[in-house]
Amino acid sequence: MVQLQIKKENVYVPDLAKLIKKRKMTEWETLFTFEFVEGRMKDLFTYKPGQFVQLSMFGIGEAPFSISSSPTKRGYLELGIRKTGDVTNKIHELEVGDVVGIRGPYGNGFPTESLKGRDILFVAGGIGLVPLRSLINYVIDNRDDFGEVTIFYGTRSPDLLLFKDELAAWEALDDIDLHVTVDAGDDDWKGNVGVVTTLFKKKKFKTENLSAVVCGPPIVYKFVVKELLDIGVGKDQILLSLERKMKCGVGKCAHCQIGHKLTCIDGPVFTLFQVEQMQEAI
Amino acid sequence: MSPPYVMKRTDIKKLVEAASNEYDVFGPVKKRSKHVFGKIDNPDNLVMDYDSTILSPRKYFQPQNEVMMSFDLEENKVEDTLDELRAMRPRLLMAVHSCDLNGILHLDRVFGGEYTDKYYFARREKTTIVGINCLDSCEYGFCRSMNTHHVVEGYDLFLTPISGDRYYVQVGTAKGEHLVHMARDIFQEAGPEDFGAFKAALKHKNESLPHEVDVEGINEYLDLSFHHEFWDKMAEDCVNCGACAMVCPTCYCYDVVDDLDLSLTSADRTRKWDACLFQEFALVAGGHNFRESPAARFKYRFYHKMRGFAHDQGILGCTGCGRCTAACPSDISIKDVLKELSGIWEVAPTAQGGK
Numbered sequence A: 001m002v003q004l005q006i007k008k009e010n011v012y013v014p015d016l017a018k019l020i021k022k023r024k025m026t027e028w029e030t031l032f033t034f035e036f037v038e039g040r041m042k043d044l045f046t047y048k049p050g051q052f053v054q055l056s057m058f059g060i061g062e063a064p065f066s067i068s069s070s071p072t073k074r075g076y077l078e079l080g081i082r083k084t085g086d087v088t089n090k091i092h093e094l095e096v097g098d099v100v101g102i103r104g105p106y107g108n109g110f111p112t113e114s115l116k117g118r119d120i121l122f123v124a125g126g127i128g129l130v131p132l133r134s135l136i137n138y139v140i141d142n143r144d145d146f147g148e149v150t151i152f153y154g155t156r157s158p159d160l161l162l163f164k165d166e167l168a169a170w171e172a173l174d175d176i177d178l179h180v181t182v183d184a185g186d187d188d189w190k191g192n193v194g195v196v197t198t199l200f201k202k203k204k205f206k207t208e209n210l211s212a213v214v215c216g217p218p219i220v221y222k223f224v225v226k227e228l229l230d231i232g233v234g235k236d237q238i239l240l241s242l243e244r245k246m247k248c249g250v251g252k253c254a255h256c257q258i259g260h261k262l263t264c265i266d267g268p269v270f271t272l273f274q275v276e277q278m279q280e281a282i
Numbered sequence B: 001m002s003p004p005y006v007m008k009r010t011d012i013k014k015l016v017e018a019a020s021n022e023y024d025v026f027g028p029v030k031k032r033s034k035h036v037f038g039k040i041d042n043p044d045n046l047v048m049d050y051d052s053t054i055l056s057p058r059k060y061f062q063p064q065n066e067v068m069m070s071f072d073l074e075e076n077k078v079e080d081t082l083d084e085l086r087a088m089r090p091r092l093l094m095a096v097h098s099c100d101l102n103g104i105l106h107l108d109r110v111f112g113g114e115y116t117d118k119y120y121f122a123r124r125e126k127t128t129i130v131g132i133n134c135l136d137s138c139e140y141g142f143c144r145s146m147n148t149h150h151v152v153e154g155y156d157l158f159l160t161p162i163s164g165d166r167y168y169v170q171v172g173t174a175k176g177e178h179l180v181h182m183a184r185d186i187f188q189e190a191g192p193e194d195f196g197a198f199k200a201a202l203k204h205k206n207e208s209l210p211h212e213v214d215v216e217g218i219n220e221y222l223d224l225s226f227h228h229e230f231w232d233k234m235a236e237d238c239v240n241c242g243a244c245a246m247v248c249p250t251c252y253c254y255d256v257v258d259d260l261d262l263s264l265t266s267a268d269r270t271r272k273w274d275a276c277l278f279q280e281f282a283l284v285a286g287g288h289n290f291r292e293s294p295a296a297r298f299k300y301r302f303y304h305k306m307r308g309f310a311h312d313q314g315i316l317g318c319t320g321c322g323r324c325t326a327a328c329p330s331d332i333s334i335k336d337v338l339k340e341l342s343g344i345w346e347v348a349p350t351a352q353g354g355k
Ligand SMILES: Cc1cc2nc3c(=O)[nH]c(=O)nc-3n(C[C@H](O)[C@H](O)[C@H](O)COP(=O)(O)OP(=O)(O)OC[C@H]3O[C@@H](n4cnc5c(N)ncnc54)[C@H](O)[C@@H]3O)c2cc1C
Pocket: A052, A061, A062, A063, A064, A065, A066, A067, A079, A080, A081, A082, A083, A084, A085, A086, A087, A088, A089, A127, A130, A131, A242, A243, A244, A245, A246, A247, A268, B283, B284, B285, B286
């Protein structure tokens, strides 16, 4: 896909975007849909699954968020945001019609071209589903380009499951194999119980043509990677989307440096092979 | 290359006076027992012959605090400060040592590239730099080890002290030539004898600057030593004050904060110097800290300079200016760190034992 970068005079100045929809997903996470105020931005702003934007709450600050919508859906951006600090709390107070600043897209994104023709296993822990959802929907919208698709998704409890409607929709597709689990169920929960790695017992994979795409909190990587290596997925076919503190998003502030790489420019998506070359990465 | 000139050292005052009509002039001035880069309102205060300065000239290109933009919260308007910056009065920066000229070239690489930092380059373009050759070593520096005692670019004029109390003046850019023309009568075109005097000065420099630290292989040694106990030992005394990063000409990391004004109708977005030594540097929301221990942060500073920077930019991210050593309250010397690190790998394994 061709990357149309917006040539701007000053990379740090955000474009204005309006909140057009707000959908509460859990007590902590809400899905926000934004539309650029300037009409031409709808065509200029193109992105890849796995890229992120810097969102400005004017007067509070700026923070990076993965784009959760798929580029196959044009004209708007969806961000799934967890309430956790100054900027994110303020975002949750936004009302439809309010204006924020957005700049980007930044980061390398998932290698959609080289994933073509491959079987894909998505493994998401908690909020890790937010960035993966962009690629999942991209794959669904270009279904013929990809092989078998499996999704493993785990959260701590049923009330923390994100995108419940969409999970149901994915479940209904016969060319997507979705497995959801929770660390601890409640009275109504009929599904799997156990951490996300327990899902590996549910399915036998042929790994010659398998790529795995993983996103979750730091703890998830260690355990999921071990499972993936155990079933024989190649280190260059395990893709991890990493999180680091970010200020600039464009390789200047050095906050996101891991080993000799910058998460905002070289990442946030790295292969396990790369990650092993980078000190303190996972 | 433009033809070089010679000038009398005492004529520097005349140059500064002439330049003051067009530029704000900055350069080394005395501050208590040390020197700092400061504004030169009186040419008598300019010190051309100084050991080092507390802060590097980085502050003129990346100020400690810099307002990037303002927000009008009622109108949802973003006011960029770039135009203001581009309208600022040109500046003349005097007597910048070779190591610091190289430091500025480092910053050019960081702030340039695909996502060019326009604030940095607005300041850079507004500044004319007069460099000066150090013919003798300074107290803490080790420029020769880092190969920063030479410069081929980064200056507009470059002065080398030569015999007869004169400077040999090399012109690096049209901006430099412009400066010459502001006080044309103090400059004479250099002749063959002046070139001889210049060569003699370089010879003196070559004999006098020590080669103290061997950084060959440092990239590889860093990779090999990541889990070595050496770092814990080295970091024991570091109090994570960040002074080393503040004084460094090639440390550039910054934090960004929004400040609401009292009426809550407008806000400024400001970036401020930060340091990877600080505890919150890699701390993310939710409480996870990617470099929790002080030793991890101490180690990281060296990895970023000598490994990460080398990877990104193809050169080591240290100019050997020695300021971090001069500033450290715990007397940690970067030369010692580098020497001991190389020592781990360059001493025969039997003699060294350990990992
Ligand atoms: C590439 C990337 C993608 C992300 N995608 C999402 C997402 O889709 N949904 C979501 O809810 N969160 C996401 N995050 C995390 C999100 O950026 C942080 O939760 C957010 O920065 C917290 O800001 P705050 O002001 O509310 O918290 P505070 O603790 O008040 O943080 C202050 C500032 O520190 C920085 N900071 C703190 N934590 C982080 C962090 N984890 N990552 C980067 N910068 C941080 C930010 O500049 C932030 O404004 C992502 C982070 C990265 C790096």
